[in-house]
Amino acid sequence: MRSFNFSAGPAMLPEAVMKRAQDEFLDWNNTTMSVMEMSHRSAEYLSVAHQMEADLRDVMNIPENYKVLFLHGGASLQFAGIPMNLTQAGDTVDYFDTGVWSAKAIKEAKRYVNVNIVAGGGQNPTEIPDSSEWKFSEDAKYIHICSNETITGVEFKEAQLEQVFAQGKPVIADMSSNILCREIDVSKYGMIYAGAQKNIGPAGLAIVIVREDLIGHARSDCPNLMNWKTYADNESMFNTPNTWAWYLAGLVFDWIKTSGGVKAIAEINQRKAQKLYDYIDNSGYYSNSIKVEQRSWMNVTFNLPNEDLNADFLAQTKAVGLLSLKGHKAFGGMRASIYNAMPEAGVDALIDFMQKFAQSNPV
Missing domain, CATH: 3.40.640.10 (Type I PLP-dependent aspartate aminotransferase-like (Major domain))
Structure with a gap:
């Protein structure tokens, strides 16, 4: 099973594209x-x-x-x-x-x-x-x-x-x-x-x-x-x-x-972003500092309540196949890039992990 790669770029490609390229490679x-x-x-x-x-x-x-x-x-x-x-x-x-x-x-x-x-x-x-x-x-x-x-x-x-x-x-x-x-x-x-x-x-x-x-x-x-x-x-x-x-x-x-064109992709993107932001905002644990009306659909940044938790969060996410969540060094915190190729299941898996991490690391 492939991991969910939240890298800001180079980013994950659709699995169907990777398999087709593999089939046609030689x-x-x-x-x-x-x-x-x-x-x-x-x-x-x-x-x-x-x-x-x-x-x-x-x-x-x-x-x-x-x-x-x-x-x-x-x-x-x-x-x-x-x-x-x-x-x-x-x-x-x-x-x-x-x-x-x-x-x-x-x-x-x-x-x-x-x-x-x-x-x-x-x-x-x-x-x-x-x-x-x-x-x-x-x-x-x-x-x-x-x-x-x-x-x-x-x-x-x-x-x-x-x-x-x-x-x-x-x-x-x-x-x-x-x-x-x-x-x-x-x-x-x-x-x-x-x-x-x-x-x-x-x-x-x-x-x-x-x-x-x-x-x-x-x-x-x-x-x-x-x-x-x-x-x-x-x-x-x-x-x-x-x-x-x-x-x-x-x-x-x-x-x-x-996949239904950009219109169909957009509906999925909006759902992915909304559910992740909703979880962050209602978690009482994680936070996002971007003005709500201007939040990106593609790059969701968030912070843990204590920076001392960052290293443990990243180590645990990597261990369960949630990759490249470290925020850019210029901004810090975490960043989940959820581009078109990121399936909704990847966002669901991230939210599930974030819930368990918060329960295991109360502040």
């Missing part, structure tokens, strides 16, 4: 080759790539006037790629500073443009400030958000997103840790980007979904491999892609389709 589609061994320009591999993109477009309902790019460098490379593709020297851009990943994006953008902080700041904020505190720039070329802060578990919700969209600027969203967890209207965004290693597939792949009119404006000194037009003009194959990661991502997209 001989994909009767080619007598592994998909890892094929030329990325062969007809066989192009069929994999084209189907992968078609399935992603299907499950996310991506409009035709958006390009889907499959890139190297993880989401972090886009921290520089975004200003290099969308701005010129001296331009101003707007960023929300809602956590560690927002701060990293801001630090990189400041190398190229003037960055206005719309709201937020400080170390590990536990909420997104009220919109009455937001300060947008009139001349901003775009507005950047991290829609879900993986480390703390703070997530933009619909009401706040609508106020961001209302500014009429291209909205750029880092969705690395909540892409595909619920339905979204892609047409409201200028560009969406995400690292694959949480809800899509293995590490080593980043996905960019970008409106076509935002492509082709890169700075003259933008390297070819950071220029979105390079990938758009070459089916993301200007150089050799991470073929194995593309293949596995394609299997995940197919799994989402056969």
Whole structure:
């Protein structure tokens, strides 16, 4: 029996995907080759790539006037790629500073443009400030958000997103840790980007979904491999892609389709998150510090009543197959990442363990 892996990334993959990859590992589609061994320009591999993109477009309902790019460098490379593709020297851009990943994006953008902080700041904020505190720039070329802060578990919700969209600027969203967890209207965004290693597939792949009119404006000194037009003009194959990661991502997209699509997955995700938060809030033992209205569906952070209990909690969870629950060093405590591939049974098992641990370790 496989363990339940609550890692924030690289994260667990759906078991059905792992078994299919295992079955096809040595001989994909009767080619007598592994998909890892094929030329990325062969007809066989192009069929994999084209189907992968078609399935992603299907499950996310991506409009035709958006390009889907499959890139190297993880989401972090886009921290520089975004200003290099969308701005010129001296331009101003707007960023929300809602956590560690927002701060990293801001630090990189400041190398190229003037960055206005719309709201937020400080170390590990536990909420997104009220919109009455937001300060947008009139001349901003775009507005950047991290829609879900993986480390703390703070997530933009619909009401706040609508106020961001209302500014009429291209909205750029880092969705690395909540892409595909619920339905979204892609047409409201200028560009969406995400690292694959949480809800899509293995590490080593980043996905960019970008409106076509935002492509082709890169700075003259933008390297070819950071220029979105390079990938758009070459089916993301200007150089050799991470073929194995593309293949596995394609299997995940197919799994989402056969599981009822993002809508069905979202219903499960909401149940998983709600039951875990409900237990934490009503336990009288564990606590969550994130503003209730902004709690993440994907990354549930919590604290024990005494930090001295942390090591014992982690040792015992590992012993029963509940893995990778240690919180990020920047935030401490515990973190249960319950991405799409985490079955509801995993959350039930975690809650059962937490109940027994609390009974055995009263404070």
